[in-house]
Amino acid sequence: MKLSFSAEDEQFRQEVASWLRDNLSGEFEKLKGRGGPGDEHSFPQERKVWEQKLAQGKWTCVGWPQAYGGRGCSIEQQVIFFEEYARARAPGRMGHIGEGLTGPTLIAYGTQAQRDKYLPGILDGTQFWCQGYSEPGAGSDLANVKTRAAFDQASGKWRINGQKVWTSLAHESDYCFVIARTDPGSVGHKGLGFFLVEMDQPGIQVRPIEQITGTSEFNEVFFDDAECSSEDIVGEPGEGWKVAMGLLGFERGVSTLGQQMLFQNEFDEVVRLARSNGAASDPVIRQRIARAHTELKIMRYNSMRMLSGQSTGDGSLQKEALIYKLFWATWHRSLGELAMDVMGPECEILDAPPYALNRLQSMYLFVRADTIYGGTNQIQRNIIAERGLGMPKEPRGTL
């Protein structure tokens, strides 16, 4: 075990930090600290321009192999990039779905034609993606998707019908990857396909969901004979679940450390507030701040274990990775509660009518999503018990 980064990696850190210092200025100054979770609806157009700025510096897709246009950064360098990015308070990435999910999925499972068609727009920060997984009847039970895809021999295209929900930034996206049922009689994870669908077409309607915060970054997406070219299915019809699950594997990567730097920024704000308003002298608050600090520190160490960990060989997640979602989501939710308790009665007072939340208020409300999306805490506990501890699987219902 050793904790220090190599001299070359430290050099790389300097390079990232100085590029961000030089470029996150002028027209982009106002984007600092904006666009993160709970604030993704802010400055979408300006943040798209920022993506192109990043691309000019070759700072998009740093972890992609060079053969596909990425920087081919090592794990350590990716960690450093995401840390410095968050440390500089650079804006929430509009391109993270394309960079983190679509790209790696196409590199792993796509055809060369699909890579040629879609990777350049992700790399240069001009094309944006959203994720069409959840449906009204397919939340925790994701395999229960009902959206249908039928191949229309006449037009030579797939026709998609159904509804997706909780689609982040769908209204700002050019494409959506969609899992839909290609085998009409199938149930569960069999008979699904994985489609790359253009958003700007008559068969697609996006309706924003007004959230607990009064803002909207999640959407409902309705597919009414939406079209998808025969070249835009990833894998064979029926293999969609394999691709969809492979994609979820890409989610648990190095970006966790960048996410933690955002948490660190929020935590630091709570500490500053506690010191300035006197809450820091309350022994109970002191304990809670110290606990939050402790667990945020350990979150980082746990990610370092995940990233350095020996492969389990069978593709299953290591134990420290299995617990990670439950750990960070629960921590973040508690941070929101701590922030309100540090604010005291001021936590109720808004910046302006009708509902202008300040950053901590918005965080407090938005973090309630963390323990629900991407596998609720309850589903996470099932997964931990079943995959991590080998306890019996939940019986399927018969309704």
Add this chain to the structure above:
Amino acid sequence: MEFAFTQEQEMIRDTAASFLAQVSDSAAVRAAMATETGYDPALWSRICTQMYWQAIHVPEAYGGMGLGYVEVVAMMEQMGKHLLCSPFFSTVCMGVNALLIAANDEQKAQWLPTICEGNTTATLAFNGGVNRWDTTAVTATWRKEGDNIVLNGSYRYVIDGHTADLLIVAARQEGESSDIALFVLPAQTPGVTRAWLPTMDQARRQASIALQEVTVETAAMLSGADSGNAALTRIVDLAAIALAAEQVGGSQQMLDATVAYTSERVQFNRTIASYQAVKHKAADMMLQVEVARSAVYYAACVAQEALSGSTLGAELPEAASVAKSYCSDAYFAVAGDALQLFGGVGFTWEYDVHLYFKRAKSSEHMLGNGAYHRERLAAMLLD
């Protein structure tokens, strides 16, 4: 950055695990518990002559194996899992550390080889009987008298204090209230009285020690580079990290035992492990065990950096308090949940759950509980 055990470290851990599985089963622990010494001298002798664990992180120049604190932590984790009754923690994680940190070269050359040879156990006495685990806990005093030093005062919560051959004690200069110094002296020195304090956790012994006009040569004062205050703080931090590793091992054992037991126990015609109420509690236990382990492995690396004098060692107080606070709470929570999920048999003397449940509480309060270390962190952050 490489945050995983090397192959050699894995080998050391696995060797320790299989050795302990043989020599420290439930019967062995219970036999050792019943003695006043608190451990089996024959087994300790075997550990010292065959395994050489007492010398693990002593530099080769002093007759040691020259390994690092990551190895110490890997061993402590296994000892916690098997509840080994031995003077390893007191001798290696307190005594050896105290000498490595606070002694000058001559003192190291005098004392470390005798520990490495396996004939000498050691411990650290500093707490005068308060729930503080830093320099403010020291109430004993020293004064100069001619060429000698005279020590007076008392200590509580001294691990293996009634059996250790060598004592490292902290005292403050009479009249100078803030300056701490550390002294090394054989336990048989005239004026030293020691008494076993019977404890709820019978698998580890505590003692009280009284010093009455104990006269030692000035060479007994540890005089390495650090001030006595700084040295004591580092020694306690290193010990806390080792104890946190032991807590991880104990938590893991409680989780494993709970999964095994609930997977066999049948009620309402199904194993109780198939109930979601049980699965979810087990999942929360596993989360705490893994998070605790991440904290300890990081702290072990920082401890190693601190021992080798690197700049990352400056993180030692924070890393120690992060690890000790989280692991203390995690072990107690996991052991308590284990007792609950074992049901009635978890309440019996016959099953081993109570041994771990009791160790969880004793190690939680030794060297500062969760709240104590969180307040220490809060002071670093907020004051």
